[in-house]
Amino acid sequence: MSNIKAVIFDIGNVLIEWQPERFYDRTIGEARRREMFASVDLHAMNDKVDSGQHFTDTIYATADSYPEWRDEIRMWHDNWLELATPVIEHSVHLLRRLRARGVPVFALTNFGIESFDFASGHYPFLAEFDRRYISGHMGVIKPAEKIYRMVEEDCGLAPATLLFADDRPDNITAAAARGWQTHLFQGPQGWADRLVAEGLLSRDEATFAAAEDAS
Template sequence: MPIDAVIFDIGNVLIEWQPENFYDRVIGPERRKMFFDAVPLHEEHQKVDEGIALRDVVFPLADRYPEWATEIRMWHDNWNDLAAPSIPHSVRLLEALRTNGVTVFTLTNFGWDNFPLSQEAFPFLKGFDREYVSGRLKLIKPDPAIYAHVEQDCGLAPQTLLFADDRLENIEAAAARGWQTHHFTSPEGWAARLVDEGLLTPEQAI
């Protein structure tokens, strides 16, 4: 089946999403572990992906855990240090697809207000043909409704969509709708898949 669009997840595909690394650098691994054990940071951050403003999640959380308030507010104030750095090989693959005229979308669990911050920090995030951002849509992967929205909005048959995501549950939900999928574990594996699909040459995939 021909591929009409390649769809990229962003976190851990195009930019790293490992906030623990930021805190390890800033407060040290031991204190960071205490912090993450004490405060449900990733669980609370899902509310951002669901459509609540980053500030409106982070600042009330800081009030709930005053002993960690400074560290919690860093999640807001240092966003582009948390969601970083880029994954250079993946970025090269994205740019090569664009050069070849391949339609590229993003389907990402990301907040409506912090996604533009990341786009400013990483301009390659501005070049998608369509952006499907969970916080804007108030739909979140792996809810089947977000995949249905993509299909309806772009008008492309599910079988013609090739979707790369690092989370297996997101891939499985897309595959259940008939999408072609790639479980992203490394840029090299993704590069090989794009070559196999005839979308990039081996030279472009390096």
């Protein structure tokens, strides 16, 4: 029998694909995208948003600081939903099957305050977690040790009873250092297999059928 008391999902690239480079390759071309990303640290800009700075103000201020890239940088805000898509439907299926089994399911994600509110309006499953730990509200981002400690203190569960899936090795390493059980997410099937191996879902429950999960 598993000793896992809660399963924790990252969101970006676990439940929703987050590939800004792919969006820019499609809209302005790969060569120009590479030039822009070499000139402007857009991921550092996004970290500021994820740390709690205002979504619009932060991105627009960055855009104004780089007039040669102003329109393109503003796309990060104005076309944000096109950066955060598509949904990884099999992962959503796993979230729902865990909750149907009575397993508490949490989110731990680097996400801005306003951008998470925006995403929640488009992706209703983001309201289905038992607890949501959003970095923008917490004022700290993964992989800082503090964010994992804050989760432990809030949920009251021992680190070894938490199973955490994230696509970034640095985030996984930091969680494991706190004593969490971890899974490096490289696709939903591997995550499904891990949940079955832990005894949290049956093989049938972990198998995704799109028609069954349509909502």
